[in-house]
Amino acid sequence: MKVGVVVFPGSNCDRDMYHVLTDVFNINAEYFWHEKGLPKNIDAVILPGGFSYGDRLRAGVIAAHSPIINDVRKMAEKGIPVLGVCNGFQILVESGLLPGVLLKNESLNFMCKWTNLIVENNKTPFTNQFKLNEKIPIPIANGEGRYYVDDDTMKELKKKNQIVFRYSEVVNGSTNRIAGVCNEDGNVVGMMPHPERAVESDINPVDNKPSSLIFESLLTKMGVSK
Amino acid sequence: MASFIVHVTIENKPGINDPEGDTILNDLVLKGTHKTVSKIKAAKMLKFTIKEKDKKSAKSKVQEICDELRIYNPMVSKVTIDVFAVEK
Amino acid sequence: MASFIVHVTIENKPGINDPEGDTILNDLVLKGTHKTVSKIKAAKMLKFTIKEKDKKSAKSKVQEICDELRIYNPMVSKVTIDVFAVEK
Amino acid sequence: MSLEEQELDELKYKIGRNPTSTELQIVAAEWSEHCSYKSSKKHLKMLPMKGPRVINEKGYDSGVLDVGDGYVVTAHIESHNHPSAVEPYGGAATGVGGVIRDILSAGTRPIAIFDGLRFGDIEKDIHARWLFKNAVTGIADYGNCLGIPTIGGEVEFDECYENYAMVDVAAIGFGKKEHLIKNHAKKGDIVVLMGGSTGRDGIGGSQFASDSLESEDRSAVQIPDPFIEKLIIEAVLQARNDGLIHAMKDLGGGGLSCAISETADALEIGIEMDVNKVHTRESDMHPDEIMVSESQERMLIVTSIAKLKKLQEICKKFRIGCSVIGQVKSDNQVHIKKGKKTVANLAADIVANATLLDLPSKEPTYLKTIEIEKKFKPVSDYSKLLMKLIASPNIASKIWVYGQYDHEVGIRTVVKPGTDASVLRLDNGKYLSAKIDGNPKQCYINPREGAIGCFEEACRNVVCTGAKPIGMLDHLQFGNPKDPEIFWTFLESLKGLTAFAKSFEIPCVGGKVSLYNETPAGSIKPTPVIGVIGLIDKKPSVPQKISKDDCLLIIGDTKDELGGSEYFEYIHKFIGGKCPTVNFEDSKKHMKSVLNIIDKNLIKSAHDCSKGGLAIAVSEICMTNQIGCKVSLDKVPGEKLDVDRILFSESHSRYLLSFDKKNLSKIEELLKKNKVSFKQIGQFGDEKIQFIYGSKSIINLDLKKTHRIWLHALPNLVLHGKKSVQ
Ligand SMILES: Nc1ncnc2c1ncn2[C@@H]1O[C@H](COP(=O)(O)OP(=O)(O)O)[C@@H](O)[C@H]1O
Numbered sequence A: 001m002k003v004g005v006v007v008f009p010g011s012n013c014d015r016d017m018y019h020v021l022t023d024v025f026n027i028n029a030e031y032f033w034h035e036k037g038l039p040k041n042i043d044a045v046i047l048p049g050g051f052s053y054g055d056r057l058r059a060g061v062i063a064a065h066s067p068i069i070n071d072v073r074k075m076a077e078k079g080i081p082v083l084g085v086c087n088g089f090q091i092l093v094e095s096g097l098l099p100g101v102l103l104k105n106e107s108l109n110f111m112c113k114w115t116n117l118i119v120e121n122n123k124t125p126f127t128n129q130f131k132l133n134e135k136i137p138i139p140i141a142n143g144e145g146r147y148y149v150d151d152d153t154m155k156e157l158k159k160k161n162q163i164v165f166r167y168s169e170v171v172n173g174s175t176n177r178i179a180g181v182c183n184e185d186g187n188v189v190g191m192m193p194h195p196e197r198a199v200e201s202d203i204n205p206v207d208n209k210p211s212s213l214i215f216e217s218l219l220t221k222m223g224v225s226k
Numbered sequence B, C: 001m002a003s004f005i006v007h008v009t010i011e012n013k014p015g016i017n018d019p020e021g022d023t024i025l026n027d028l029v030l031k032g033t034h035k036t037v038s039k040i041k042a043a044k045m046l047k048f049t050i051k052e053k054d055k056k057s058a059k060s061k062v063q064e065i066c067d068e069l070r071i072y073n074p075m076v077s078k079v080t081i082d083v084f085a086v087e088k
Numbered sequence D: 001m002s003l004e005e006q007e008l009d010e011l012k013y014k015i016g017r018n019p020t021s022t023e024l025q026i027v028a029a030e031w032s033e034h035c036s037y038k039s040s041k042k043h044l045k046m047l048p049m050k051g052p053r054v055i056n057e058k059g060y061d062s063g064v065l066d067v068g069d070g071y072v073v074t075a076h077i078e079s080h081n082h083p084s085a086v087e088p089y090g091g092a093a094t095g096v097g098g099v100i101r102d103i104l105s106a107g108t109r110p111i112a113i114f115d116g117l118r119f120g121d122i123e124k125d126i127h128a129r130w131l132f133k134n135a136v137t138g139i140a141d142y143g144n145c146l147g148i149p150t151i152g153g154e155v156e157f158d159e160c161y162e163n164y165a166m167v168d169v170a171a172i173g174f175g176k177k178e179h180l181i182k183n184h185a186k187k188g189d190i191v192v193l194m195g196g197s198t199g200r201d202g203i204g205g206s207q208f209a210s211d212s213l214e215s216e217d218r219s220a221v222q223i224p225d226p227f228i229e230k231l232i233i234e235a236v237l238q239a240r241n242d243g244l245i246h247a248m249k250d251l252g253g254g255g256l257s258c259a260i261s262e263t264a265d266a267l268e269i270g271i272e273m274d275v276n277k278v279h280t281r282e283s284d285m286h287p288d289e290i291m292v293s294e295s296q297e298r299m300l301i302v303t304s305i306a307k308l309k310k311l312q313e314i315c316k317k318f319r320i321g322c323s324v325i326g327q328v329k330s331d332n333q334v335h336i337k338k339g340k341k342t343v344a345n346l347a348a349d350i351v352a353n354a355t356l357l358d359l360p361s362k363e364p365t366y367l368k369t370i371e372i373e374k375k376f377k378p379v380s381d382y383s384k385l386l387m388k389l390i391a392s393p394n395i396a397s398k399i400w401v402y403g404q405y406d407h408e409v410g411i412r413t414v415v416k417p418g419t420d421a422s423v424l425r426l427d428n429g430k431y432l433s434a435k436i437d438g439n440p441k442q443c444y445i446n447p448r449e450g451a452i453g454c455f456e457e458a459c460r461n462v463v464c465t466g467a468k469p470i471g472m473l474d475h476l477q478f479g480n481p482k483d484p485e486i487f488w489t490f491l492e493s494l495k496g497l498t499a500f501a502k503s504f505e506i507p508c509v510g511g512k513v514s515l516y517n518e519t520p521a522g523s524i525k526p527t528p529v530i531g532v533i534g535l536i537d538k539k540p541s542v543p544q545k546i547s548k549d550d551c552l553l554i555i556g557d558t559k560d561e562l563g564g565s566e567y568f569e570y571i572h573k574f575i576g577g578k579c580p581t582v583n584f585e586d587s588k589k590h591m592k593s594v595l596n597i598i599d600k601n602l603i604k605s606a607h608d609c610s611k612g613g614l615a616i617a618v619s620e621i622c623m624t625n626q627i628g629c630k631v632s633l634d635k636v637p638g639e640k641l642d643v644d645r646i647l648f649s650e651s652h653s654r655y656l657l658s659f660d661k662k663n664l665s666k667i668e669e670l671l672k673k674n675k676v677s678f679k680q681i682g683q684f685g686d687e688k689i690q691f692i693y694g695s696k697s698i699i700n701l702d703l704k705k706t707h708r709i710w711l712h713a714l715p716n717l718v719l720h721g722k723k724s725v726q
């Protein structure tokens, strides 16, 4: 099994994600520069966090026009698991692969802090090892992380079980405390918090087990037992 | 072909809250002595310099760019486009 | 007293670089098929709603607020203030 | 930009002719205080710079420490005071950018940022609030975008910085020893300018840092572009991995003038360059402007013609500029041309080595009476007083600041900001701990002991995480050096730091001098800021949650040393008294003992006693652990003192250890053996912060309420102009 880590100019969590995939979970991972295409033999794609194009205009919007996004789109249509974390989530939203938008936090500031997620959908390739409503201690670090959708879309999201994670408390003003969503098929997931920062016990001050399940879910989906 | 300056103003649609404008209003303006201000709305502006045959095509070209490249996010924002001829 | 909408446009002074405008131009607009655009400048706009006796005092009041509260830094940015009467 | 008259004469004498206008600009930039260190250099030599871990190579802008297993750590500190006072957002941001490029130029990846921020009294001064708020945003926007965690720092407010801003930034890098750039060049090599374009911004900048603010050149505003800097970092590290870099220097103060002349001088080569080859932002730039422009986000790289193509490919991938601007010659000349025409041609060593000054110094007269204390009104309610102190800007939690900084990116941050020093994990299984500290209030009262105190405090913070200090960075910030009284305070601080560094065998691996820090009201207080780097071989001491019945023990004597304390200055509005001094022998014993105890895994956490004294240190432990504590002031070791002095004295070398009762005897035994003065003074439990003397209650505060006030005091003040406690 092989996971592609997409790198844009300004991505800065790519190396963290790569480290976690390879050193912690023993997954075969490879970087893909945004101008390149993705090969056919990729089993999952991750868009890591960072500041693609310096977050100019709006976080994620310029990267959403990168050539590689066409390939990501094709893979998404084929049902291949795609995960966007933080800026990766913003890019997925701006490229239309996920619904909604991410606005400036209500505090108007960048926020770096630990919070808790609640799992709302345990059917995705990244959440199949969770119990519903399970709590995940995890850090967030973003300036534009306030998830917003209009009322009609929200109804759709609920109906189609597209809300994947919620914050356990009000963090940044997100609609319905949404922290992560998926597409209708459930194979494309975006989340603002950083699972790659929470899976190792020496940098996780609370409990690294829950966030590890995000990666173990992927392994399970691929039929790899750890 | 002539040069035009096109102002693109991107602002939140009515009904979408604007914490930035509200904060400037509440924490700065109304804290002081400026009670005649009743609302502040924050927006972003991009000034394009573009060569097109006339005002009209300058405007439609920029509108096209804004829609196609998602210069604004239609779910939350709207744009206003104003064209000015460049003085020689 | 009448209501006015006052637009405050804040942009980098000429000669000071504008990385945001440059990135939007080079990495977004010019990457596509829109070659007639030669420059993009990013600016910020605040739209004030204010009650003053006339246009002139609306303008000077907003200018005063911006200076006093340091809404912009005169060292780097220039502001343009435009006043519009609110249609009833 | 101008040279002083005798400097101009000297230049004419040295080159035997009248300089051209470009030569004048180049020399004026390079001979400015900021670039040449002409006032301080002679004296800086006293600092010990060598040590078993220190790696010295010519032309490094940052210190290099060997941390074993083939890895090195680099470190540097800089300030951006003048630019931040004028444009706090851009000034602070480009300050981060500059120090990051220093780390990069050694060939290491930047892995951490620290920021020291000082402004006027934000309770009264709206302008100081504006400066503070924007400087924090500037640092956040820059560091966050780079993906380098800002993991620590300090924030302080003092009236002496009215209308001014002190923004210090330190950075740490990490890499393989074999990847260090060896800085060499030979005839025929080429000189490449990489990164952003050269514009008119920042013209006059480094001169500006050496002038007082009144005569500032207001065009010296720099616009930060962290996105380009991020691309430069990745491009440079790629080029490093591919072995494409012979020598490298970042462009900082003085722009190309300094980079070219210092590179030529350090490598003992000549450089011939053509200003027409520089990629400029505007088409009509004069050679003088190109040579002194301080446009940010640029690096100078020396490579060979054979390697150029690969370097250009890398730059193209990362969409950054890459211009061949010159060649290496064997004549030791800095030869600047515009096309075919020579605009400057000077010997590199003349440009790069300004004549060093030996400025006069004289003990300031104010020091003669500063230790005399005045009588204060007796305190009627210590609970209220402590609450007021907890809500004061200098003591209140700084979470509003570091919460805006991504301090987790890079996934190394083991101990996060919020307690003492922060800790990073390294790739060789070891851990790095670091903290910066300053204390202008104490340095004003006693420049020597104050500076030593900053050094010891930074060490203490690092020791609290279980790390042994292995290197120090000093940043010496003072007023106008031509004033003999100010220069005396500079020398005293330097001598103090030197004595401490030598005695503790902590080499100085880098530093910076920033002079002419003056406000319209006069000179700032002496503001040395000291960074200490510590190394942990095994496990760091990550604070564990304290629970009911755990013990609190203090190491070190509390002395009658309240000069410069928050208690004197904030509560009594009094500047003066006796400043705390460090007893070197005690200090060493205490460090050793704390490290010993941590090593034996006997405690849950260690916290040092500093700003605000014992009362604040205990409160901080309670608040961060969400548990109350009852402390007996009569048990606190030291001479017999009044209650307020025990509570608020800022005596050094003190540590508070929190641990499970069962370890008490082992800890006591170890401390006795090490002949350390200590005492168990309290016990945790309940939801009250309590201080008693004998059976008398002195302070009794509700934990939850105190915690809330501590957390929100700073944002309430900065964002809403609201004081939390009157
Ligand atoms: N400007 C800042 N940037 C980042 N972290 C900060 C800043 N100011 C304070 N902190 C963090 O807050 C905590 C408390 O700071 P401080 O009171 O200076 O510590 P100490 O008294 O131990 O030196 C530390 O972890 C410190 O790194």
Ligand SMILES: [Mg+2]
Pocket (backbone or CB within 6 Å): D419, D420, D421, D461, D607, D608, D609, D610
């Ligand atoms: Mg401390």
